[in-house]
Amino acid sequence: MLIGVPKEIKPQEFRVGLTPTGIRELRHHGHEVLVESRAGEGVGLTDEAYRNAGAEIVDTPDEIFRRAEMIVKVKEPQAVERRMLRDGQVLFTYLHLAPDPDQTRDLLASGAICIAYETVTGARGGLPLLAPMSxxxxxxxxxxxxxxxxxxxxxxxxxxxxxxxxxxxxxxxxxxxxxxxxxxxxxxxxxxxxxxxxxxxxxxxxxxxxxxxxxxxxxxxxxxxxxxxxxxxxxxxxxxxxxxxxxxxxxxxxxxxxxxxxxxxxxxxxxxxxxxxxxxxxxxxxxxxxxxxxxxxxxNMPGGVARTSTFALTNATLPFVVALADKGARRAMEEDPHLRNGLNVYRGSITCQAVAEALHYDYVEPLQALAA
The missing domain is CATH 3.40.50.720 (NAD(P)-binding Rossmann-like Domain)
Structure with missing residues:
Protein backbone atom coordinates (compact mmCIF):
# COMPACT_ATOMS: atom_id res chain seq x y z
CA MET A 1 0.00 0.00 0.00
CA LEU A 2 1.09 3.58 -0.66
CA ILE A 3 0.71 5.62 2.54
CA GLY A 4 0.84 9.42 2.75
CA VAL A 5 1.82 11.63 5.69
CA PRO A 6 0.99 15.30 5.12
CA LYS A 7 2.28 18.17 7.21
CA GLU A 8 -0.37 19.27 9.72
CA ILE A 9 -1.88 22.65 8.88
CA LYS A 10 -4.16 23.31 11.86
CA PRO A 11 -2.85 26.45 13.65
CA GLN A 12 -0.07 25.71 16.13
CA GLU A 13 -0.17 21.99 15.39
CA PHE A 14 3.34 20.54 15.20
CA ARG A 15 2.71 16.82 15.64
CA VAL A 16 3.15 14.37 12.77
CA GLY A 17 1.30 11.17 11.91
CA LEU A 18 4.31 8.82 11.54
CA THR A 19 7.91 8.90 12.77
CA PRO A 20 10.94 7.47 10.91
CA THR A 21 10.60 4.38 13.13
CA GLY A 22 7.10 3.86 11.74
CA ILE A 23 8.37 4.34 8.20
CA ARG A 24 10.98 1.61 8.72
CA GLU A 25 8.32 -0.77 10.04
CA LEU A 26 6.02 -0.13 7.10
CA ARG A 27 8.88 -0.52 4.64
CA HIS A 28 9.74 -3.82 6.32
CA HIS A 29 6.18 -4.94 5.57
CA GLY A 30 6.63 -4.03 1.91
CA HIS A 31 4.75 -0.72 1.85
CA GLU A 32 5.75 2.64 0.39
CA VAL A 33 5.40 5.91 2.27
CA LEU A 34 5.17 9.50 1.04
CA VAL A 35 6.02 12.22 3.58
CA GLU A 36 5.46 15.90 2.90
CA SER A 37 8.62 17.96 3.20
CA ARG A 38 9.11 19.44 6.70
CA ALA A 39 6.19 17.42 8.09
CA GLY A 40 8.24 16.45 11.15
CA GLU A 41 10.29 19.58 11.68
CA GLY A 42 8.09 20.76 14.54
CA VAL A 43 9.19 17.77 16.61
CA GLY A 44 12.80 17.68 15.46
CA LEU A 45 12.38 15.03 12.74
CA THR A 46 14.16 16.06 9.56
CA ASP A 47 13.40 15.17 5.96
CA GLU A 48 16.78 13.40 5.92
CA ALA A 49 15.69 11.17 8.82
CA TYR A 50 12.53 10.20 6.95
CA ARG A 51 14.46 9.67 3.71
CA ASN A 52 16.98 7.46 5.49
CA ALA A 53 14.09 5.42 6.89
CA GLY A 54 12.86 4.76 3.35
CA ALA A 55 10.23 7.45 2.78
CA GLU A 56 9.83 9.44 -0.41
CA ILE A 57 9.79 13.17 0.40
CA VAL A 58 7.35 15.22 -1.67
CA ASP A 59 6.93 18.97 -1.78
CA THR A 60 3.17 19.49 -1.65
CA PRO A 61 0.13 18.09 0.16
CA ASP A 62 -1.63 17.88 -3.21
CA GLU A 63 0.77 15.12 -4.27
CA ILE A 64 0.26 13.27 -0.97
CA PHE A 65 -3.53 13.27 -1.32
CA ARG A 66 -3.45 12.56 -5.06
CA ARG A 67 -1.15 9.52 -4.87
CA ALA A 68 -1.62 7.91 -1.45
CA GLU A 69 -4.09 5.09 -0.85
CA MET A 70 -4.16 5.86 2.89
CA ILE A 71 -3.62 9.20 4.62
CA VAL A 72 -2.23 9.08 8.17
CA LYS A 73 -2.60 12.33 10.11
CA VAL A 74 -2.98 13.63 13.64
CA LYS A 75 -5.74 16.25 13.61
CA GLU A 76 -8.99 16.30 11.70
CA PRO A 77 -8.59 17.32 8.04
CA GLN A 78 -9.07 21.01 7.48
CA ALA A 79 -11.41 22.26 4.76
CA VAL A 80 -8.67 22.50 2.11
CA GLU A 81 -7.57 18.94 2.91
CA ARG A 82 -11.10 17.57 2.82
CA ARG A 83 -11.47 18.85 -0.72
CA MET A 84 -8.48 16.70 -1.73
CA LEU A 85 -9.88 13.42 -0.37
CA ARG A 86 -11.19 11.01 -2.97
CA ASP A 87 -13.59 8.09 -3.20
CA GLY A 88 -12.27 4.95 -1.50
CA GLN A 89 -9.22 6.66 0.02
CA VAL A 90 -8.55 5.71 3.64
CA LEU A 91 -8.17 8.49 6.21
CA PHE A 92 -6.78 7.50 9.63
CA THR A 93 -6.64 10.35 12.16
CA TYR A 94 -8.51 12.06 14.98
CA LEU A 95 -11.89 13.28 13.68
CA HIS A 96 -14.16 14.38 16.59
CA LEU A 97 -17.16 14.61 14.26
CA ALA A 98 -20.05 15.01 16.71
CA PRO A 99 -19.58 18.77 17.24
CA ASP A 100 -18.40 19.40 13.65
CA PRO A 101 -21.22 19.20 11.06
CA ASP A 102 -19.15 20.89 8.33
CA GLN A 103 -16.38 18.31 8.50
CA THR A 104 -18.89 15.49 8.64
CA ARG A 105 -20.71 16.75 5.55
CA ASP A 106 -17.43 17.07 3.62
CA LEU A 107 -16.22 13.61 4.59
CA LEU A 108 -19.53 12.08 3.51
CA ALA A 109 -19.32 13.89 0.17
CA SER A 110 -15.73 12.74 -0.42
CA GLY A 111 -16.59 9.03 -0.49
CA ALA A 112 -13.52 8.36 1.67
CA ILE A 113 -13.18 5.68 4.35
CA CYS A 114 -12.64 7.64 7.56
CA ILE A 115 -11.37 5.90 10.70
CA ALA A 116 -11.18 7.95 13.89
CA TYR A 117 -8.44 7.33 16.44
CA GLU A 118 -10.76 8.40 19.25
CA THR A 119 -13.30 5.60 18.78
CA VAL A 120 -10.94 2.67 18.18
CA THR A 121 -11.35 0.37 21.18
CA GLY A 122 -8.97 -1.96 23.00
CA ALA A 123 -9.16 -5.70 23.63
CA ARG A 124 -9.15 -5.04 27.39
CA GLY A 125 -11.49 -2.06 27.16
CA GLY A 126 -10.70 1.61 26.87
CA LEU A 127 -9.69 3.77 23.92
CA PRO A 128 -6.03 2.97 23.21
CA LEU A 129 -5.47 5.65 20.57
CA LEU A 130 -7.10 8.36 22.65
CA ALA A 131 -5.39 7.28 25.88
CA PRO A 132 -1.89 8.69 25.24
CA MET A 133 -3.24 12.10 24.28
CA SER A 134 -5.66 12.01 27.22
CA ASN A 300 -5.29 20.47 20.42
CA MET A 301 -3.69 20.77 23.85
CA PRO A 302 -1.13 17.96 23.32
CA GLY A 303 0.20 19.90 20.32
CA GLY A 304 1.80 22.24 22.84
CA VAL A 305 4.22 19.45 23.78
CA ALA A 306 4.39 18.13 20.25
CA ARG A 307 7.47 15.92 20.51
CA THR A 308 6.27 14.00 23.57
CA SER A 309 2.80 13.74 22.05
CA THR A 310 3.99 12.56 18.64
CA PHE A 311 6.01 9.67 20.02
CA ALA A 312 3.28 8.69 22.50
CA LEU A 313 0.61 8.76 19.80
CA THR A 314 2.55 6.96 17.07
CA ASN A 315 3.57 4.19 19.48
CA ALA A 316 -0.16 3.48 19.83
CA THR A 317 -1.29 3.99 16.24
CA LEU A 318 1.47 2.16 14.36
CA PRO A 319 0.14 -1.41 14.86
CA PHE A 320 -3.22 -0.31 13.41
CA VAL A 321 -1.54 1.48 10.50
CA VAL A 322 0.40 -1.70 9.72
CA ALA A 323 -2.77 -3.83 9.91
CA LEU A 324 -4.65 -1.49 7.56
CA ALA A 325 -1.74 -1.49 5.11
CA ASP A 326 -1.11 -5.24 5.25
CA LYS A 327 -4.72 -6.37 4.92
CA GLY A 328 -6.44 -3.43 3.30
CA ALA A 329 -9.00 -1.36 5.19
CA ARG A 330 -11.99 -3.58 4.52
CA ARG A 331 -10.44 -6.89 5.59
CA ALA A 332 -8.59 -5.31 8.53
CA MET A 333 -11.84 -3.95 9.94
CA GLU A 334 -13.84 -7.08 9.22
CA GLU A 335 -11.30 -9.13 11.20
CA ASP A 336 -10.76 -6.68 14.07
CA PRO A 337 -13.90 -5.40 15.85
CA HIS A 338 -11.84 -2.88 17.81
CA LEU A 339 -10.45 -1.24 14.68
CA ARG A 340 -13.94 -1.46 13.16
CA ASN A 341 -15.25 0.62 16.07
CA GLY A 342 -13.06 3.42 14.74
CA LEU A 343 -14.95 3.53 11.44
CA ASN A 344 -16.95 6.77 11.48
CA VAL A 345 -17.63 7.37 7.79
CA TYR A 346 -17.66 4.76 5.03
CA ARG A 347 -18.16 5.92 1.46
CA GLY A 348 -21.01 8.31 2.15
CA SER A 349 -22.51 6.63 5.23
CA ILE A 350 -22.20 7.43 8.94
CA THR A 351 -21.02 4.27 10.71
CA CYS A 352 -20.62 5.65 14.25
CA GLN A 353 -23.92 5.66 16.12
CA ALA A 354 -22.96 8.51 18.48
CA VAL A 355 -22.09 10.75 15.53
CA ALA A 356 -25.29 9.83 13.69
CA GLU A 357 -27.38 10.67 16.74
CA ALA A 358 -25.54 13.94 17.44
CA LEU A 359 -25.86 15.22 13.87
CA HIS A 360 -29.17 13.57 12.91
CA TYR A 361 -27.92 11.26 10.18
CA ASP A 362 -29.05 7.75 9.40
CA TYR A 363 -26.77 5.21 11.05
CA VAL A 364 -25.34 2.28 9.09
CA GLU A 365 -23.84 -0.58 11.10
CA PRO A 366 -20.11 -0.87 10.18
CA LEU A 367 -20.20 -4.53 9.10
CA GLN A 368 -23.20 -3.78 6.90
CA ALA A 369 -21.36 -0.87 5.32
CA LEU A 370 -18.22 -2.96 4.75
CA ALA A 371 -20.26 -5.78 3.19
CA ALA A 372 -21.92 -3.37 0.79
Missing part, protein backbone atom coordinates in the same frame (compact mmCIF):
# COMPACT_ATOMS: atom_id res chain seq x y z
CA UNK A 135 -2.70 11.39 29.50
CA UNK A 136 -0.84 14.35 28.00
CA UNK A 137 -3.91 16.63 28.02
CA UNK A 138 -4.76 15.71 31.60
CA UNK A 139 -1.30 16.61 32.81
CA UNK A 140 -1.18 19.75 30.68
CA UNK A 141 -4.56 20.91 32.01
CA UNK A 142 -3.05 21.54 35.44
CA UNK A 143 0.04 23.17 33.97
CA UNK A 144 -2.16 25.47 31.87
CA UNK A 145 -4.59 26.09 34.72
CA UNK A 146 -1.82 27.02 37.14
CA UNK A 147 -0.50 29.52 34.60
CA UNK A 148 -3.98 31.01 34.06
CA UNK A 149 -4.42 31.48 37.82
CA UNK A 150 -1.58 33.99 37.78
CA UNK A 151 -2.79 37.58 38.10
CA UNK A 152 -1.11 38.68 34.89
CA UNK A 153 -3.07 36.03 32.97
CA UNK A 154 -6.41 37.21 34.32
CA UNK A 155 -6.55 34.79 37.25
CA UNK A 156 -7.02 35.61 40.91
CA UNK A 157 -3.30 35.39 41.64
CA UNK A 158 -3.08 31.99 43.32
CA UNK A 159 -0.17 29.59 43.61
CA UNK A 160 -1.60 26.13 43.01
CA UNK A 161 0.03 24.47 46.00
CA UNK A 162 0.03 27.46 48.34
CA UNK A 163 2.89 27.95 50.81
CA UNK A 164 3.17 27.26 54.56
CA UNK A 165 0.46 29.30 56.24
CA UNK A 166 -1.50 29.90 53.02
CA UNK A 167 -4.12 27.44 51.74
CA UNK A 168 -3.58 25.77 48.35
CA UNK A 169 -5.89 26.29 45.40
CA UNK A 170 -9.03 24.15 45.17
CA UNK A 171 -9.00 22.06 41.99
CA UNK A 172 -12.22 20.37 40.84
CA UNK A 173 -11.97 17.77 38.09
CA UNK A 174 -15.21 16.73 36.39
CA UNK A 175 -14.70 13.19 35.13
CA UNK A 176 -12.49 10.48 36.59
CA UNK A 177 -11.29 8.79 33.41
CA UNK A 178 -7.86 8.97 31.82
CA UNK A 179 -7.81 12.78 31.55
CA UNK A 180 -9.17 13.28 35.05
CA UNK A 181 -6.77 10.90 36.75
CA UNK A 182 -3.72 12.34 35.01
CA UNK A 183 -4.88 15.83 35.92
CA UNK A 184 -5.15 14.63 39.51
CA UNK A 185 -1.57 13.30 39.40
CA UNK A 186 -0.27 16.76 38.56
CA UNK A 187 -2.61 18.72 40.84
CA UNK A 188 -2.03 16.51 43.87
CA UNK A 189 1.69 16.47 43.17
CA UNK A 190 1.69 20.26 43.25
CA UNK A 191 -0.02 20.24 46.63
CA UNK A 192 -3.45 21.45 45.51
CA UNK A 193 -6.72 20.56 47.24
CA UNK A 194 -8.15 18.13 44.67
CA UNK A 195 -11.63 16.68 44.17
CA UNK A 196 -12.85 14.48 41.31
CA UNK A 197 -16.54 14.28 40.38
CA UNK A 198 -17.42 10.90 38.87
CA UNK A 199 -20.49 8.69 38.45
CA UNK A 200 -18.96 5.25 38.09
CA UNK A 201 -18.52 3.53 41.46
CA UNK A 202 -15.69 1.29 40.23
CA UNK A 203 -13.82 4.29 38.86
CA UNK A 204 -14.19 6.12 42.17
CA UNK A 205 -12.86 3.08 44.01
CA UNK A 206 -9.88 2.91 41.63
CA UNK A 207 -9.16 6.61 42.22
CA UNK A 208 -9.35 6.11 45.96
CA UNK A 209 -7.01 3.11 45.75
CA UNK A 210 -4.56 5.12 43.65
CA UNK A 211 -4.52 8.42 45.51
CA UNK A 212 -5.86 7.73 48.97
CA UNK A 213 -6.56 10.88 50.98
CA UNK A 214 -4.67 13.11 48.53
CA UNK A 215 -7.70 13.23 46.19
CA UNK A 216 -11.36 13.33 47.24
CA UNK A 217 -14.02 11.60 45.13
CA UNK A 218 -17.61 12.82 44.95
CA UNK A 219 -20.58 11.39 43.10
CA UNK A 220 -21.24 13.62 40.09
CA UNK A 221 -24.73 15.11 40.16
CA UNK A 222 -26.24 18.44 39.29
CA UNK A 223 -26.05 19.46 42.94
CA UNK A 224 -22.48 18.35 43.55
CA UNK A 225 -21.30 20.02 40.34
CA UNK A 226 -22.92 23.30 41.38
CA UNK A 227 -21.49 23.12 44.90
CA UNK A 228 -17.96 22.23 43.86
CA UNK A 229 -17.65 24.47 40.81
CA UNK A 230 -18.76 27.59 42.68
CA UNK A 231 -16.10 26.92 45.34
CA UNK A 232 -13.33 26.00 42.91
CA UNK A 233 -10.32 28.04 41.91
CA UNK A 234 -9.57 25.76 38.95
CA UNK A 235 -12.09 23.51 37.18
CA UNK A 236 -10.92 20.86 34.71
CA UNK A 237 -13.58 19.54 32.31
CA UNK A 238 -12.55 15.94 31.69
CA UNK A 239 -15.80 14.26 30.65
CA UNK A 240 -15.94 11.91 27.67
CA UNK A 241 -18.75 10.09 25.90
CA UNK A 242 -16.90 8.19 23.13
CA UNK A 243 -17.73 9.63 19.73
CA UNK A 244 -20.52 11.85 21.06
CA UNK A 245 -20.73 15.53 21.91
CA UNK A 246 -19.65 16.30 25.46
CA UNK A 247 -22.55 16.93 27.87
CA UNK A 248 -22.90 20.56 28.98
CA UNK A 249 -22.39 20.06 32.72
CA UNK A 250 -21.29 23.64 33.50
CA UNK A 251 -24.12 25.99 32.58
CA UNK A 252 -23.71 29.62 31.72
CA UNK A 253 -25.57 30.53 34.91
CA UNK A 254 -23.16 28.42 36.95
CA UNK A 255 -20.18 30.19 35.38
CA UNK A 256 -21.66 33.51 36.52
CA UNK A 257 -21.63 32.18 40.10
CA UNK A 258 -17.96 31.17 40.03
CA UNK A 259 -15.25 33.15 41.81
CA UNK A 260 -13.86 36.12 39.85
CA UNK A 261 -10.45 35.13 38.52
CA UNK A 262 -11.15 31.40 38.71
CA UNK A 263 -10.25 29.22 35.73
CA UNK A 264 -11.94 26.59 33.55
CA UNK A 265 -9.71 24.31 31.48
CA UNK A 266 -12.15 22.52 29.18
CA UNK A 267 -10.26 19.46 27.94
CA UNK A 268 -13.53 18.19 26.44
CA UNK A 269 -13.49 21.01 23.87
CA UNK A 270 -12.56 18.57 21.06
CA UNK A 271 -16.03 17.11 21.55
CA UNK A 272 -17.71 20.50 21.92
CA UNK A 273 -16.77 21.26 25.53
CA UNK A 274 -18.55 20.55 28.81
CA UNK A 275 -19.16 24.23 29.66
CA UNK A 276 -21.86 26.18 27.84
CA UNK A 277 -19.51 29.16 27.72
CA UNK A 278 -16.66 27.26 26.04
CA UNK A 279 -15.55 27.66 22.45
CA UNK A 280 -12.39 26.35 20.78
CA UNK A 281 -9.20 28.39 21.05
CA UNK A 282 -5.62 27.92 19.81
CA UNK A 283 -2.19 27.86 21.40
CA UNK A 284 -1.60 31.28 19.82
CA UNK A 285 -4.61 32.79 21.63
CA UNK A 286 -5.59 30.21 24.27
CA UNK A 287 -7.89 32.03 26.69
CA UNK A 288 -10.92 34.27 26.98
CA UNK A 289 -13.05 35.51 29.87
CA UNK A 290 -16.74 35.10 30.57
CA UNK A 291 -18.16 36.78 33.70
CA UNK A 292 -14.65 37.20 35.08
CA UNK A 293 -13.82 33.48 34.68
CA UNK A 294 -10.78 32.62 32.56
CA UNK A 295 -11.50 29.88 29.99
CA UNK A 296 -8.67 27.83 28.48
CA UNK A 297 -10.18 25.84 25.58
CA UNK A 298 -7.33 24.88 23.26
CA UNK A 299 -8.64 22.16 20.97
Missing amino acids: QVAGRMSIQAGAHCLEKRQGGMGLLLGGVPGVAPAKVVIIGGGMVGQHAAVMAAGAGADVAILEKNAETMQAIDNRFGARVKTLYSSRGSIEDEVTQADLVVGAVLVPGAAAPKLITRDLVSQMKPGSVIVDVAIDQGGCAETSHPTTHADPTFEVDGVVHYCVA
